Amino acid sequence: GENVEQHPSTLSVQEGDSAVIKCTYSDSASNYFPWYKQELGKGPQLIIDIRSNVGEKKDQRIAVTLNKTAKHFSLHITETQPEDSAVYFCAASMKSGTSYGKLTFGQGTILTVHP
Amino acid sequence: EAGVAQSPRYKIIEKRQSVAFWCNPISGHATLYWYQQILGQGPKLLIQFQNNGVVDDSQLPKDRFSAERLKGVDSTLKIQPAKLEDSAVYLCASSWGEPSSYNEQFFGPGTRLTVL
Numbered sequence: 001g002e003n004v005e006q007h008p009s010t011l012s013v014q015e016g017d018s019a020v021i022k023c024t025y026s027d028s029a030s031n032y033f034p035w036y037k038q039e040l041g042k043g044p045q046l047i048i049d050i051r052s053n054v055g056e057k058k059d060q061r062i063a064v065t066l067n068k069t070a071k072h073f074s075l076h077i078t079e080t081q082p083e084d085s086a087v088y089f090c091a092a093s094m095k096s097g098t099s100y101g102k103l104t105f106g107q108g109t110i111l112t113v114h115p
Numbered sequence: 116e117a118g119v120a121q122s123p124r125y126k127i128i129e130k131r132q133s134v135a136f137w138c139n140p141i142s143g144h145a146t147l148y149w150y151q152q153i154l155g156q157g158p159k160l161l162i163q164f165q166n167n168g169v170v171d172d173s174q175l176p177k178d179r180f181s182a183e184r185l186k187g188v189d190s191t192l193k194i195q196p197a198k199l200e201d202s203a204v205y206l207c208a209s210s211w212g213e214p215s216s217y218n219e220q221f222f223g224p225g226t227r228l229t230v231l
Contacts, residue, residue, distance in 0.1 A: 006157075032217060043119070043206050043222030044158065051217070089157050095217055102171055103220070105157030 002027040004092050006106025014114050019077045021109045023090035026071065030092040033073045034103070035064060038087045047088075048075070051095075080113045087111070117141065119223035121207050127229045133195040136226045140188070140209030147184055148220060149192050150206040158206055164190065165213060194228075202230045 003026040013019050025033075031052035036044035050057045050064045050073065057064050061080075066073040077084055090106040120139040128134050140147050145166050150158035161180065162172040166187035175182070179198070184190040194201055204225040212218040 004157075034219075036222075041224065043208070043224050045222065046219050049217075049219075091157070101213075101216065102160050102163070103158075105159070108155070108157050 002030055002092055002094075002102075002104040004090060004104050004106040006090050006109060008109060009107065010110045010112075012112045012114065013080050015080060015082060017080055019080050019084070019111055019113075021075045021088055021090070021111075022072065023074070023092075023106050024070075024072050025092040025104075027092070027094070028068075028071060029094050030071075032093040032095045032101075033064070033066060034091050034093075035062075035075050036089045036091065036105075038089065038108075040086075044089060077111075080111075082113050082115050085111055085113045119207055119209055119221055121205075121223040121226055123226055124224065125227050125229075127231065128197055129231050130199055131196040133193065134197055134228060135191050135193045136205050136207075136228075138190045138192070138207030138223060140190070140207070141221055144209035144211050144221075145187070146210045146213065146218075147190050148208040148210075149182055149190070150208065150222075152204040152206055152225070154203070161192070197228075197230045199230050202228055204228070 006023045034049035037047045038044040063076045088109045091103045093103045147164045149161045152158045161175045162182045164184040182192045206225045208220040208222045210218040210220045
């Protein structure tokens with residue numbers, strides 16, 4: 001089955017700096033890569049996603065890049081703010097063929113933004 | 116739009132006891148998911164339903180876990196008997212379309228289970 005590795009496990013930045021979280025996946029058939037933000041005591045919330053036919057996607061201060069050849073995708077947050085502090089998860093899924101679209105999550109990155 | 120509702124929010128039981136969790140998905144969402152999130156890890160899918168049918172339960176420990184989604188709306192997840200390693204947050208999620216679609220999964224707040 002699919003395996004997703006996520007790094008780093010913790011990331012500490014100063015307000016205004018950029019933050020980058022990286023993930024690798026094992027199954028070349030995966031074609032959908034969402035990123036979730038989880039705040040304390042809450043369920044994960046989708047913040048951005050990318051499909052395999054796209055190399056990069058941007059939404060205001062967040063962007064995701066995908067390298068299908070290397071089976072690698074990354075989350076970029078610019079101009080970080082204290083409210084960006086949370087746990088971030090990457091995930092991978094196959095949205096085609098006989099797959100039922102199961103999401104496989106990475107281990108998570110605890111992002112702390114210091115004022 | 117109301118979100119995914121789960122209850123209880125917290126539950127403490129002793130090993131070998133039974134426990135049940137309840138989930139009410141967003142109205143109109145056909146697909147419902149149960150995830151197990153052990154502390155410090157990402158969510159792991161236990162079971163997913165399309166309406167009231169199971170489409171994937173390959174990671175559900177069927178000797179002790181069971182789940183149902185009667186009438187294709189609410190769902191319950193049961194553990195009987197519980198083991199220490201079942202201590203985790205149990206997340207319910209729902210999405211509008213089929214599991215193979217690109218529709219967003221909306222998560223509930225979860226139920227934190229502690230097994231002593």
